[in-house]
Amino acid sequence: MTETGATLLLRDGFVLLGVGLVFVLLFRRLGLGATLGYLVAGAVVGPHVLGLVGDAEAKMGIAELGITLLLFIVGLELNPTRLWRLKQEIFGLGLIQVVICGFAITGVVWVGTHFSAAAAFALGLPLALSSTAQVLPMLQSVGRLRTPFGERAFSILLFQDLSIVPLITIVAALSRNPADANAPPGWLLATYTAGAVVGLVILGRFAIRPLFRLIGNLGEREMFVFAGLFTVIASAALMQALGLSTALGAFVAGVMLADSPYRHELEADVEPFRSILLGLFFLAIGMLLDLGAIAERPFFVIAMALALIATKATVMTGIGLAFRMKWRQALALGLLLSQGGEFGFVLFAQAQRGLLIAPAAASLFGAIITLSMATTPFLMRVTQRIRAEPMVAQGDRDGPEMDGANALVVGYGRFGQTVAQMLIAQGIPVTLIDNDIKMIDIASEFGATVYYGDGTRLDLLRQAGAREAELILFCIDGDQMEPGLIAGVHEAFPDSTIFVRAYDRRAVIKLRDAPVEYVVREVMESAVMMARRALASVSVGEQEIDRTETEYRRRDRERLHAQHESGDLRAAGDTMLTQDPRRAEGA
Known part of the structure; x- marks a missing residue:
């Protein structure tokens, strides 16, 4: 790296971290969450406002490792005991939410934009996902993450995180990019995927676990961190080499270590890297937002954001009632998950590469996700009287079977x-x-x-x-x-x-x-x-x-x-x- 390149890297890092720190602290203070703070900070320092930092695409390439690490930690959460206990909520409630919300929002996008069916589908499915990075901290801060209500929300978010892999596959299948024409057929990709998953599980059992055991015996914590990051990146790289999703590789790596004795140590060691890179991801997303295109159609952005929130809240409340939740809890769940999520940005980029949507459309719908995220804390405050009954009564709390240790x-x-x-x-x-x-x-x-x-x-x-x-x-x-x-x-x-x-x-x-x-x-x-x-x-x-x-x-x-x-x-x-x-x- 040249001296000029090193200087630019240091300057960009100083500006991004400094401005990000200020906005995250401010937005945390206002109760709006860190995610929105990162997005606004990125927009402020980006080329469309102050222009202090450039080359957002290169930074996005590094920052996407944050998504990879997030999927790894999601995989670590899926130890067999918890997965079995929450199977109905994860694969029942979660699947129904993604499918119904995905089709409902696709219809809203198709009617509101007159895009082609493929483009509306590529936009509607990602908008069905909610923000894990925003919702889980909110639940944790009020002590409801381990309650039945919190576990339902967690189960839905977990399925949404898992669905990113098939959603990427669906968007890729809809691609209009001639460069994708030579891609392997679907049945071959499915074979590659199954083989890679089986191979990762075998490697995890007979190579990765013994490696962690050896490092544990040596007592070298730094090497444990090194080995954890190596496991994630190696799994993602293997999937990428096969033309598959890197997120799937990281997720499988987490699952294969979920029931190992090293699970909590790995979570603790990887978490700081995930937090930093995920923050950088949101900063890069903010930098990529085309504020000029948004300024040309502000009413469209606001109207679509409101339509997104109303559609998801209504559908989720109805699903909650169908699952025999009290109407107050169902409404609270619908409002809590009514925003768009961080994986929407990933899928929009995939749709843009597949020539399904234009860059301006990706910016517009990225702004819609950002605006919907901003409304969630306010919705929870405004509707507090409606939700006057506690989300979870003390008598409804799980006893010793609850996953959280007593x-x-x-x-x-x-x-x-x-x-x-x-x-x-x-x-x-x-x-x-x-x-x-x-x-x-x-x-x-x-x-x-x-x-x-x-x-x-x-x-x-x-x-x-x-x-x-x-x-x-x-x-x-x-x-x-x-x-x-x-x-x-x-x-x-x-x-x-x-x-x-x-x-x-x-x-x-x-x-x-x-x-x-x-x-x-x-x-x-x-x-x-x-x-x-x-x-x-x-x-x-x-x-x-x-x-x-x-x-x-x-x-x-x-x-x-x-x-x-x-x-x-x-x-x-x-x-x-x-x-x-x-x-x-x-x-």
Whole structure:
């Protein structure tokens, strides 16, 4: 790269990141979401307003990796247990929504534009998809992502994300581009697709998983991040080489690792790259919006955006009622999913390459998606009185079968195993995390699923479900728990009660000001139990043993309290039960 090229790259990066940061913070503050902030920021710095940054097409090529990583994370969410439990919502509710909304919006576009049927179809199907990047954060921020209502919305969004692959295939089949005339026939593409999927699954089972196991044994987190990105990009590149969808390759890569112990670690490691690249994707989309074409037909954009919202909200409300949802919940679901989505931009680009729509039409309908996204937060506020009944009543919440863990146990050694099994015995769902590959392998032999990762990392805890967890129990060997770490966990997950296994008295004293519900010394109770058995074996009576234990615990509490107050391990040393030297000599 020339010095001029490097300078331009740095300048463009500075401008894009700086302006994007300002607009995202502003739009977050206004409750409009980060997605809209990125789009507006891209439009402002793009060639049609300030012209501060150019070559949006090149940046789009890099930014589309964000979509690839998004599909990978979607695949990671599809572990077999969750997929089976939500099968009706995903493949029933989701399929019906995409099909009915797709055909309804196609009709609206055909009537409103007089485009050809193929062009209307290429525009209508993408508009049936909603914005995963906008809706999921909204649900998460109000604590409804893991409720039945939230899971219905998630299921629909998940099916929409999965449908991007067949939709790309449909748009490609409608292509009028002569360059596509030499493309392989559909049956051959289907064969390629099936073969590639099977090949990726086999590679995942016999090559990728052993690779992650090796890296886990080495304890090299940087190599784990490297290997995760390699897996995504290699899968996408394989699909691209076969003339197939890169999104499908990334999705299959995620699915083949969804039930592996490395799922949460991979999510935590890939998520920052996905967020950055997806933000860059929306910035590039904003730069590509032809504001001149939009300014020529502002009423058309507004009218089509309103028609899109009304059509999707009406259809989705009707589908919700058909699935026996209360009318308030059905209406809320319809309004929540009434906007266009980020995958619409991808499909519009595909339709443009296939000569189905002109660049001006792609810009117009990109603006329609953007405007529909802007209305969602306002719709949810304006209709709050209509939706006065809570989306999910407390009595309707799922119990222990809910996918979100009610407890996170960090460390699955001899201590964590006991804690986890007692929680499970009471029907409390538990997510287990450990970074010892050998322990994970041994646990799997006994039917326990332990996820690989460093459970002291906030990002990994978040991916593992700490936001919804009622209990977080650190059962880690050694003196690893620091007050700052506990304070960070409490601040990030204030609704979770924290328990800590401490190595010794020094560790307990160190955590005296930490926001912990209970700290237990790892050998305290087992040592008391051994002493009781020893006393019983030399014929000391049960009442006397109880009195001795009570006295020891009283003295220990007094000593620990004094040590807490002073921070001196030698404080209240006179409370210790020590043997008289003269008595020892007599013995």
